[in-house]
Amino acid sequence: MIRSNMRIIVCIKQVPDTNEFKIDLETGIMIREGLPCVMNPDDKNALEEALRLKDEYNAEVIALTMGPLQAKDVLKEAMAMGADEVILINDLSFAGSDSLATAAILAAAIERIGHYDMILCGMQAMDGNTGQTGPQLAELLNIPQITYLKELNIIDNTVTATKWTESEKYTFKLNMPVLLTVNNELNDPRIPTMMGVMKAYDEAGEKKIKVWGANDLDIDIEQVGIKGSVTNIYESCLTHINRVSTIIEGEDEKEMAKSLAMKLSELNLI
Numbered sequence: 001m002i003r004s005n006m007r008i009i010v011c012i013k014q015v016p017d018t019n020e021f022k023i024d025l026e027t028g029i030m031i032r033e034g035l036p037c038v039m040n041p042d043d044k045n046a047l048e049e050a051l052r053l054k055d056e057y058n059a060e061v062i063a064l065t066m067g068p069l070q071a072k073d074v075l076k077e078a079m080a081m082g083a084d085e086v087i088l089i090n091d092l093s094f095a096g097s098d099s100l101a102t103a104a105i106l107a108a109a110i111e112r113i114g115h116y117d118m119i120l121c122g123m124q125a126m127d128g129n130t131g132q133t134g135p136q137l138a139e140l141l142n143i144p145q146i147t148y149l150k151e152l153n154i155i156d157n158t159v160t161a162t163k164w165t166e167s168e169k170y171t172f173k174l175n176m177p178v179l180l181t182v183n184n185e186l187n188d189p190r191i192p193t194m195m196g197v198m199k200a201y202d203e204a205g206e207k208k209i210k211v212w213g214a215n216d217l218d219i220d221i222e223q224v225g226i227k228g229s230v231t232n233i234y235e236s237c238l239t240h241i242n243r244v245s246t247i248i249e250g251e252d253e254k255e256m257a258k259s260l261a262m263k264l265s266e267l268n269l270i
Contacts, residue, residue: 006059008050008118011106011137012043012078014071015127039074042122046182048189049152050120051082057154060084062113066094066105075209079200080192087113091213096226099128103136105224108217110141117176118159123148123183131181138179145179146172149186 017038039047050061063078065071066089075086089109097105110116119141121134131147138145151162159178162171192200199205214221222228246263250256264270 006053006057006118007062007116008053008059008120009062009064009110009113009116010043010047010050010078010083011119011121011134012047012063012065012074013040013122013125014038014065014067014074015040015125037070037073039077040122040125040127042124042126042181042183044122044189045184045186046120046122046180047078047081047083048187049149049180049182050118051190052187053118053154054082054084059117062087062116064106064109064113065089066097066102066109069211072206072209076200076205077192079205079208080196081190082192082196085210086208087210087212089212089217093214093221093225096229097224098229098231099130099132100136100231101224101229103133103140104228105217105219106133106137107140108219109212110137112212112217117157117178119143119177119179121179121181123181134179134181141177141179143177143179144174145181146174147181149180149182152180152186 014037017036047061047063050059053059054061061083062085063075063083064087065074069088069090071088071090075083075088078086087109089105094101094105110119119137121137123134124131125133135145135147146159146161146163148163148165149161150164153160157176159174159176159180160171161174161178161180162169164170220228248256248260248263250259261270
């Protein structure tokens with residue numbers, strides 16, 4: 001039996017919806033101003049999994065994000081999809097936080113939320129691709145974690161989760177609370193209903209968004225933001241790749257294979 005008050009927290013992030021971003025060469029931090037933004041794709045899969053559990057077990061789903069005020073947009077999207085409560089962590093002192101500082105801020109917010117059974121996070125954010133925040137959050141909260149989740153079931157308040165590596169399939173059974181990270185192989189995120197969109201994006205939906213700052217959390221601001229981040233960025237650059245396509249022709253597969261081999265030899269690739 002699943003207890004009826006199961007509570008799931010989903011950590012989501014607003015990320016730039018473009019590859020044409022710029023980097024502040026002095027700080028190494030991405031310049032986000034003026035960029036179109038979306039919910040991080042892996043986080044949307046995490047939210048979908050929480051909503052699936054809500055549909056199946058009547059769980060409560062809380063979406064949590066840290067970012068500027070414009071990050072309210074992804075919280076409204078989360079509400080439109082079906083999240084019951086949404087919280088934005090916003091404070092100038094948090095700007096520039098690396099993954100560990102971000103995890104510390106999220107942990108403080110989760111401690112304020114109180115009771116929870118499960119935390120779901122995207123495997124990684126497409127603007128940083130570190131894959132560190134979820135595992136670091138689990139360590140700070142001192143709860144078990146399973147990363148790269150591919151299957152999830154809950155029986156008698158026990159989480160049965162399966163993950164794959166390049167060579168093996170692993171299945172774990174853990175008691176809640178637990179933190180899980182997921183990617184886009186787990187599910188297909190739902191499209192919000194028209195009614196859900198209307199409720200999330202009207203004035204009442206705006207008022208449902210809770211905004212917490214540094215004063216609302218039990219956290220040392222010296223340990224977060226740029227000052228409190230342990231990651232040192234020595235150099236940042238954008239990589240530009242120019243690709244040229246070549247069509248290999250021939251009368252049959254054997255002739256095309258010969259032409260390909262000659263071309264690769266000319267390029268000193270074989």
